[in-house]
Amino acid sequence: MKLHLSTWLEVEAYLKESRGIIIPIGSTEQHGPTGLIGTDAICAEAIAFGVGDAARALVAPTINVGMALHHGAFPGTMSLRPSTLILLIQDYVTGLAKAGFTQFFFINGHGGNIATMKAAFAETYAHLADLNIAGADEVKCHIANWFMCGSVYKLAKELYGDEEGSHATPSEVALTQYVYPEAIKQADLSLEVGKGHNIYGATDFRRRYPDGRMGSNPALATLEHGKQFYELAVKELTNSYLEFVR
Amino acid sequence: MKLHLSTWLEVEAYLKESRGIIIPIGSTEQHGPTGLIGTDAICAEAIAFGVGDAARALVAPTINVGMALHHGAFPGTMSLRPSTLILLIQDYVTGLAKAGFTQFFFINGHGGNIATMKAAFAETYAHLADLNIAGADEVKCHIANWFMCGSVYKLAKELYGDEEGSHATPSEVALTQYVYPEAIKQADLSLEVGKGHNIYGATDFRRRYPDGRMGSNPALATLEHGKQFYELAVKELTNSYLEFVR
Amino acid sequence: MKLHLSTWLEVEAYLKESRGIIIPIGSTEQHGPTGLIGTDAICAEAIAFGVGDAARALVAPTINVGMALHHGAFPGTMSLRPSTLILLIQDYVTGLAKAGFTQFFFINGHGGNIATMKAAFAETYAHLADLNIAGADEVKCHIANWFMCGSVYKLAKELYGDEEGSHATPSEVALTQYVYPEAIKQADLSLEVGKGHNIYGATDFRRRYPDGRMGSNPALATLEHGKQFYELAVKELTNSYLEFVR
Amino acid sequence: MKLHLSTWLEVEAYLKESRGIIIPIGSTEQHGPTGLIGTDAICAEAIAFGVGDAARALVAPTINVGMALHHGAFPGTMSLRPSTLILLIQDYVTGLAKAGFTQFFFINGHGGNIATMKAAFAETYAHLADLNIAGADEVKCHIANWFMCGSVYKLAKELYGDEEGSHATPSEVALTQYVYPEAIKQADLSLEVGKGHNIYGATDFRRRYPDGRMGSNPALATLEHGKQFYELAVKELTNSYLEFVR
Amino acid sequence: MKLHLSTWLEVEAYLKESRGIIIPIGSTEQHGPTGLIGTDAICAEAIAFGVGDAARALVAPTINVGMALHHGAFPGTMSLRPSTLILLIQDYVTGLAKAGFTQFFFINGHGGNIATMKAAFAETYAHLADLNIAGADEVKCHIANWFMCGSVYKLAKELYGDEEGSHATPSEVALTQYVYPEAIKQADLSLEVGKGHNIYGATDFRRRYPDGRMGSNPALATLEHGKQFYELAVKELTNSYLEFVR
Amino acid sequence: MKLHLSTWLEVEAYLKESRGIIIPIGSTEQHGPTGLIGTDAICAEAIAFGVGDAARALVAPTINVGMALHHGAFPGTMSLRPSTLILLIQDYVTGLAKAGFTQFFFINGHGGNIATMKAAFAETYAHLADLNIAGADEVKCHIANWFMCGSVYKLAKELYGDEEGSHATPSEVALTQYVYPEAIKQADLSLEVGKGHNIYGATDFRRRYPDGRMGSNPALATLEHGKQFYELAVKELTNSYLEFVR
Numbered sequence A, B, C, D, E, F: 001m002k003l004h005l006s007t008w009l010e011v012e013a014y015l016k017e018s019r020g021i022i023i024p025i026g027s028t029e030q031h032g033p034t035g036l037i038g039t040d041a042i043c044a045e046a047i048a049f050g051v052g053d054a055a056r057a058l059v060a061p062t063i064n065v066g067m068a069l070h071h072g073a074f075p076g077t078m079s080l081r082p083s084t085l086i087l088l089i090q091d092y093v094t095g096l097a098k099a100g101f102t103q104f105f106f107i108n109g110h111g112g113n114i115a116t117m118k119a120a121f122a123e124t125y126a127h128l129a130d131l132n133i134a135g136a137d138e139v140k141c142h143i144a145n146w147f148m149c150g151s152v153y154k155l156a157k158e159l160y161g162d163e164e165g166s167h168a169t170p171s172e173v174a175l176t177q178y179v180y181p182e183a184i185k186q187a188d189l190s191l192e193v194g195k196g197h198n199i200y201g202a203t204d205f206r207r208r209y210p211d212g213r214m215g216s217n218p219a220l221a222t223l224e225h226g227k228q229f230y231e232l233a234v235k236e237l238t239n240s241y242l243e244f245v246r
């Protein structure tokens, strides 16, 4: 059940059955020469819709732009500052909590969002307590990183070994190929890939990762792999969601 | 050209031809008993993609959640506070301006966003000037409200007269039917529709507009109307965009 | 009844009769070679005092500095950023609402304030609801732009036609001449007046409107016109106020 | 020279002679049973105009609403939160500094503003340095409290002794009587006056100072005293201003 | 009783006896060629522990970094902006107030903190009232500046006369010598000491006070003086604290 | 070398040799019936001083209060909201970066700080880039969690197995016993310890972890263990620091 395709009457009815909602969150950032800028949002949204169907759960609109300041030296990257993302998440959760939602299951496609999301959750719990909203003390927010699902991780290792890398990975590229086969890209990947550097500011990042990839070989990705990743993630996160709202 | 389906190399190439970008912005709010909660985002995004194709312009990801605090007493509504939306827009524009974009064409689906967007633009121009970004003084932001296109307005009047109303209108409902025919809803619309009240807080709004409609009769909407509205809006806003970036 | 000339005991007594208050809001910005920098505040305040007398309504102190960032490249302009003005309005309304006021009638002299004021109102309604103040859901804020009164607009068209323009207009200049006859200015107006450009940042504004006027010919203004504008605006807004608080 | 009665051309000319500007700041707060709510703003503004005339200095519009949260339990009080007032002052000074002003002489009518103003100045100096504005390191802000002028203080002691008190004082009431003789008030002052308590929150304040006076006997005030206070303050602060901008 | 050396059970027990807490606040800023950068925090903390012992009062962890922006042109200085320090103090007091503390006794070692602290207290009282915390209207915050104790001031005058100065004073240097005899410094103090200038921005400050001292001769300090200052301050502030919480 | 015990001349000299600085960060929060409220700050500070000595590195004052909102239902807990802690860290790093520091090595004693610190670092890198500070693109911030050192973790497992738990652990309690032998506490630990629950808001936390411990048995701690943990952490983090600044 997709929130944007529902009416408020349907949401009202849903709330009699469930207090849970899925919020996909991605990023809009460079993903190397062949990866889509929307990779993280595309993956999070596709999987969230799959989980929503399987678990009969409501899915909110995707947070398309996350925390990607370190990718900012590549054109096309968009980012919220952490302080803005904290306010956005607080606004999302507070509004929905006032309507009666208490279980917020964020399906996340971008490692760079995690820290800020956790900070936002802490800020939000305290804010809800301050507002004296009924049920404030039952609100729970959870981050489900699809790319850290055990089954996904295992398959990526089997298929790509060390060439999975940590950004612009073949696994996420494969998943976007499955979702958007019309947008499969070709580009020169012969530049030596950066690897193993810590992440600091945007200028430093581009110096160390000149084409945007982090230790990955996205040329290994195939649409068929993408389908496998999709199915594994949906299955595993459906179980996680059902566990979470139980 | 959709940003989320592009690579950073493609954006880099695009910037050699154009400094313009389209940003769809909608809302996630109640739209009466039969209107989709995502109506404003759906319409803005669909039209933005149409304009992007027609004008060969880059389209950024949609801002799905806008300023809809006054709809907050209906479950399923999500909103940013104006102060949060201002920061979000500032972050979007600032990041893109650093990459070289100067012409920001927001295709908007929600009247309630307009004031905050204008405030955000003013805040952002000053912020860019403070940052000393090259080209800061050439940055221009424009709001294109699809529902205020002359051609759209005229057709709506012809088809619906006064029953167009001002929220959960048959024209926007028609457009969503065209985009998502699988999500056409039926519900009881016999409750007398609220009309002509000013908008203040959320509780007051629901008192005055008990089923969420504002003077509208969305039962008049048809998918075929939706196609017409879509085509009129795309045509008119394509011209506006080309004029804007000229 | 002017708040600054009243005692708290008088306000306490007033609140037993009325929950309404008038807040004049202007701007401190360039108004062309002959217009006073305080034009918008002067007009708003004078009319507010007139309406206050006619309607026996309380008038709060004038917000002298509004949102005029786009005039910032002319010396003497002062402005709040939109985010600051939102906080200021929220502080004003919240404090007065705690004391029992619920009807806030802003008499506005500056078009550039409108968007930010609307954003501020939305932010404030939500804030008041969060604070659980008694009567929060009855708080209503209204913008009354004196220059958009039907009677004012009509007279301006009659007297000045297209030379009314949209900033540093003869109508507002006339009104300031009526209020401050000792401050009528003469200056060279032979520079070709800018006209019809959209408003973006401050540097761009000054490029397009080199002497600060926007399509106007303030040389047409007379003190006698000013008196007429004053009387029309007071009459029309008195009715609006009484309607608003009814 | 009053900013609101000047044109931008006049300000441009002024800046060739002087970098100084006077900013009156008051408060809108209860001043006991007979004191005007606008007392602090009235006094600051009147004296600022006097100093402006005597020193041929530019006077900006008055900040009418200051930091008066502790008076908030009396109806009619308006206040900015300190954090809002800091932003307001920063916006004022930053905009004027960009135009070339460097010497900001705040004539203050309210003791409760002082701490926040000092905090705002520190915040602003750092902000200006960050913005890399020409002359940022020469910007100086000064608080001139008229009620702490040596000559004023001396006269108040002579006239009223201990009955001067520290809020709703006969000296400030006298000054408002001189400026607004039409608004001299009578009320019962027989309630025992609170005295010597520290200032904490608004509820506590009203408990300790039940009619709003702090150790003062405003019944001693006369219009003639007010004239004396006015003249002493103008004279002393004119000297201070000239010293400050030398 | 030191908070950091207590358990929550001990704090729970303490709250049955007392609602008071001592919060030391200092600064991390240059103190001239021979003064320790931590001088203000060291003094505040040492005295706070002394008062805590004498008054059997709980002492919270020291706020080591305060408002020292004006010292920012000397390496090693750290500072919060006033707006940050306000939020920090608000967070401290709000959290402790929720637990039942109502009497906050700040022992302060740095004059530059005072204004921001007062602003923070006002902001916090209002915030607590908004949160509807039990006992919010009884919360009291107090600043006790050890260096302004009558007994301390008198001894400093006796020992140092005018050479006490106002920053990097022999009295505070002496106190740090008493607390940290192993960190007594020697350096060239022959540069003529700056004196009597007002404080504006950091660049200006260093121009006027080139070695960081403000009219002081810290070479007069001795460890034995430090012991005297310590004992006088502890004694006087213990009485103040007991008075405050009575 | 401790910043608070240094002069600005010494810092100036240090900066000619090194751009690195160590910043200890802890928390002030309940640590079960026998753990000190300052445990996390005590451990971070003690180890930071050890590393500072071993690596001849400068150590800044400890951030004593971190992000501990989830412990807020136990008296004595103090916390910054994440948004405040972000500003604090940004202020710390920005000020020091202006003086020339580029390598910020945070020694952290509290898992709950990590997410917010990472968010703060991202915010700060972008802020420094906006400020155009020399060397902004070389600024690097690193979190070194002493409790996650390989050697520490291994010893804790050997000594305590599963009874190490995740909060109020015997290893951190042991370390505080080593640092403050005079503050070793005894209390009833027979209440069944909470274990394995996710962390949400403060009320929920106390429901699930009624005495504050999370799966730990702090009764196993000894002062001798504490010495071992201290030495292992200092050794391992000294190496990390030297690697970081190389």
Ligand code: NI
Binding pocket: A031, A039, A040, A109, A110, A167, A168, A172
């Ligand atoms: Ni990715």
Ligand code: NI
Binding pocket: B031, B039, B040, B109, B110, B167, B168, B172
């Ligand atoms: Ni709509």
Ligand code: NI
Binding pocket: C031, C039, C040, C109, C110, C167, C168, C172
């Ligand atoms: Ni105007």
Ligand code: NI
Binding pocket: D031, D039, D040, D109, D110, D167, D168, D172
């Ligand atoms: Ni006063």
Ligand code: NI
Binding pocket: E031, E039, E040, E109, E110, E167, E168, E172
């Ligand atoms: Ni000091």
Ligand code: NI
Binding pocket: F031, F039, F040, F109, F110, F167, F168, F172
């Ligand atoms: Ni711990």
